[in-house]
Amino acid sequence: MATGEQCRVYLKSKAIECLAKYDIPSDATVEYDLTMIRVERAKDTKPQTDEDKLAESEILKERGDALLKGGHYEVAVKKYKKIYEYLISAIFNHDGDRDRCKYLKIASQSNLALCYMKMGNYDDAKRVCNRALDFDDQNEKCIYxxxxxxxxxxxxxxxxxxxxxVLKINPSNVAAKQQIDICQQEIKAHEVKEKELYKTIFQKAAQTNTTKKTK
Structure with a gap:
């Protein structure tokens, strides 16, 4: 909207917390007439220092985790990507900040991988798992x-x-044991299908040879 323009907005009263005190029914529709008085360009809020980037990354992770939990995977992806962008070149003097930076880089990539998996994008999920493992090659969750x-x-x-x-890192990881069983079942099923396929091919070849001899 430009300065001076007007618009009309309709909202359900239950979406506006401040209206509760006016005893307006929750299913009522509230009408607002708005006029644009002033337009200001948003300031660049990108963090400048590495300390600011670390603090912003903490916030981004919280938002990303909430979005991931709510099933908003595409939006969560943007939050986790931003964390990596902020921290990949960050340098800290204090051990606590360095440890937190490492944790956020690994956690953001691990959760980014989960988002991609939920979206069925296993190539990118694998890629970011490998990226996280560059920071910690024994990270149980990323390997899993x-x-x-x-x-x-x-x-x-x-x-x-x-x-x-994973089991070498954590022998009590039951899920990893179950996944191995699934893999072995899939391998056996694949072998059975291959045998059936070759059996069919050989039978057709034999029938063809028999037909030729008969002629």
Missing amino acids: RRGQCHLAMRFYDRAIQDFET
């Missing part, structure tokens, strides 16, 4: 999620390798 990507992509041997690595 990469294994899930391999399983979904039918790279069963790689998936088993990831899940076995």
